[in-house]
Amino acid sequence: MISFINSFKSEWLKKKGTVAFWLVIIGSFFIPLIMTARGLFYPETFAAEAKSSFFWQAGMNRNWQLMAFFLLPMGVVMATSLITQIEFRNNTWKQLHTSPQSYPVVFLSKLSVIIVMLLQFFLLFNVGIYLSGVIPSLVYTDIDYPQQAFPFKDFLKVTALFFIDCLPIVAFQYLVSLQFKNFLVPLGAGIGLLIASLIAVQWKYGYTIPYTYCPYNFLALRPSNGGAFPAVNIHYMALAYFVGFTIVSYLLYITKREKG
Amino acid sequence: MISVKVTDVSHQFSNQEYVLNHINLSVPEGSIYGFLGPNGAGKTTTLRLILGLLKKQRGSIEIFGKPFEENRIEILQKIGSLIESPSLYGHLSAIENLQVWQKIYQAPDNRLPEVLKMVELSDTGRKKAGQFSLGMKQRLGIAVALLHSPSLLILDEPTNGLDPSGIVEIRELLKKLNKNHGITIIISSHLLAEIEKLVTNVGIINKGKMLFEDTLDELLKRQYQTSAVYFDTANNQAALQLMHNKKVDARIEKERIVVPQLAKEVIAELNRDLVANSIDVYGIRPLDNDLESIFMNLTNN
Numbered sequence: 001m002i003s004f005i006n007s008f009k010s011e012w013l014k015k016k017g018t019v020a021f022w023l024v025i026i027g028s029f030f031i032p033l034i035m036t037a038r039g040l041f042y043p044e045t046f047a048a049e050a051k052s053s054f055f056w057q058a059g060m061n062r063n064w065q066l067m068a069f070f071l072l073p074m075g076v077v078m079a080t081s082l083i084t085q086i087e088f089r090n091n092t093w094k095q096l097h098t099s100p101q102s103y104p105v106v107f108l109s110k111l112s113v114i115i116v117m118l119l120q121f122f123l124l125f126n127v128g129i130y131l132s133g134v135i136p137s138l139v140y141t142d143i144d145y146p147q148q149a150f151p152f153k154d155f156l157k158v159t160a161l162f163f164i165d166c167l168p169i170v171a172f173q174y175l176v177s178l179q180f181k182n183f184l185v186p187l188g189a190g191i192g193l194l195i196a197s198l199i200a201v202q203w204k205y206g207y208t209i210p211y212t213y214c215p216y217n218f219l220a221l222r223p224s225n226g227g228a229f230p231a232v233n234i235h236y237m238a239l240a241y242f243v244g245f246t247i248v249s250y251l252l253y254i255t256k257r258e259k260g
Numbered sequence: 261m262i263s264v265k266v267t268d269v270s271h272q273f274s275n276q277e278y279v280l281n282h283i284n285l286s287v288p289e290g291s292i293y294g295f296l297g298p299n300g301a302g303k304t305t306t307l308r309l310i311l312g313l314l315k316k317q318r319g320s321i322e323i324f325g326k327p328f329e330e331n332r333i334e335i336l337q338k339i340g341s342l343i344e345s346p347s348l349y350g351h352l353s354a355i356e357n358l359q360v361w362q363k364i365y366q367a368p369d370n371r372l373p374e375v376l377k378m379v380e381l382s383d384t385g386r387k388k389a390g391q392f393s394l395g396m397k398q399r400l401g402i403a404v405a406l407l408h409s410p411s412l413l414i415l416d417e418p419t420n421g422l423d424p425s426g427i428v429e430i431r432e433l434l435k436k437l438n439k440n441h442g443i444t445i446i447i448s449s450h451l452l453a454e455i456e457k458l459v460t461n462v463g464i465i466n467k468g469k470m471l472f473e474d475t476l477d478e479l480l481k482r483q484y485q486t487s488a489v490y491f492d493t494a495n496n497q498a499a500l501q502l503m504h505n506k507k508v509d510a511r512i513e514k515e516r517i518v519v520p521q522l523a524k525e526v527i528a529e530l531n532r533d534l535v536a537n538s539i540d541v542y543g544i545r546p547l548d549n550d551l552e553s554i555f556m557n558l559t560n561n
Contacts, residue, residue, distance in 0.1 A: 010363035095347035098311045099364050100336040260313045
């Protein structure tokens with residue numbers, strides 16, 4: 001366990017100043033910033049919305065709508081690939097594999113850093129949604145604060161489900177990124193699957209594609225969108241894919257003949 | 261005691277020819293072992309096998325008297341390495357690069373400035389490693405290898421791309437580490453001249469086979485034994501006959517007479533005898549047989 005913690009700390013340091021690091025920070029505040037600007041430029045609309053008893057749910061929906069279909073899966077594809085590719089890009093696999101760490105520790109600590117970064121993204125995104133709901137009231141003194149109390153439980157539930165739905169993307173991108181030196185391979189695979197998933201959302205068996213779960217989760221939030229909802233529990237499917245991809249990824253990693 | 265013992269190791273990539281063929285290698289504790297061979301001889305493959313970067317296919321590798329595979333983590337705790345080009349995170353500074361490895365090796369905080377000072381990179385500040393010159397990168401790579409005060413240092417061509425003063429600096433640093441801290445060092449190179457002033461033991465590899473392994477002194481003895489003197493005369497046959505009469509082991513090679521290394525006085529006497537027997541002597545010169553030539557002869561054969 002101590003070995004894992006030390007390895008995790010080491011992996012965490014490596015992401016400092018990388019594109020993946022900035023992707024999490026900028027990506028998490030991007031949509032909330034647009035929503036804040038909307039509130040500032042259209043104060044009357046905001047003032048009317050602030051009186052609603054579903055103010056926060058509406059805000060959450062608006063933010064997730066833009067995020068769930070493309071930006072979130074795309075961000076996960078890019079961040080996972082970038083973090084995993086740090087070793088290839090810097091020619092450091094050989095140094096990492098001659099350090100006194102077991103291969104499972106190296107594998108899990110890298111994966112854990114990506115998962116923690118994903119959690120970090122969700123946390124900052126929710127903070128951003130909250131700020132987008134209060135900043136207009138702070139700027140315009142004549143606009144009241146939202147009357148509805150902030151629904152922590154709803155936010156937590158929705159975020160937790162989106163987190164689970166992202167896990168298959170993380171695991172698959174991790175698998176591909178560990179195998180190929182060329183960054184374009186995981187990126188190409190990720191974008192390809194993402195586009196396929198956007199097309200497949202309306203398909204009866206779209207749920208078989210592991211990249212469809214974020215859009216499905218959003219459609220579940222707004223049934224009025226008329227999406228073709230799968231008959232299966234997509235969150236269990238997401239977890240199953242995550243476990244499956246992670247096991248395959250680990251087996252491929254551990255049996256690699258050349259380790260740097 | 262032996263720090264590294266490689267016994268009967270062979271290796272092939274896919275179904276290609278063997279790149280290592282029954283390699284045996286023995287590195288005594290406290291030595292500086294020069295692992296020499298031309299490019300593509302199998303040096304890096306051997307070192308990668310020793311470090312577990314390649315899966316061993318045949319033979320055995322023992323480090324500190326223990327089989328590597330069964331004791332991988334314990335052994336790697338005592339090894340510092342730099343294989344081929346330095347492994348550095350280009351987006352991090354020198355100190356941040358060291359911090360990455362400090363977490364794993366659990367090296368104390370004061371060790372970071374210490375190793376940076378050792379490789380003269382203390383004043384690089386926040387400059388990213390990606391902006392370093394090749395020499396600075398090599399030195400930082402060595403600093404990473406030294407961070408946890410290893411007992412064995414494995415360096416694969418660490419002076420590649422360095423200017424002459426950089427090579428001297430690295431050489432002096434390694435000598436100091438070996439002398440003051442008793443670190444066993446394996447250093448590979450394709451240039452004997454580059455490391456002959458540094459090493460105590462030598463292993464020469466070519467086309468995947470070990471051609472020579474012994475102390476540097478033994479290699480020097482071989483140099484003396486194989487050195488010779490050329491005689492260029494007007495009548496080589498008559499001169500050869502005269503030398504044989506004087507019990508000198510001479511032979512004709514490429515229209516010159518070659519005799520084994522002789523004392524200066526004996527060479528002068530032979531010259532006098534040749535002239536006295538009306539054989540004109542056009543030239544006498546020693547065979548250029550320095551360590552580099554021995555290395556070339558071993559690797560060319």
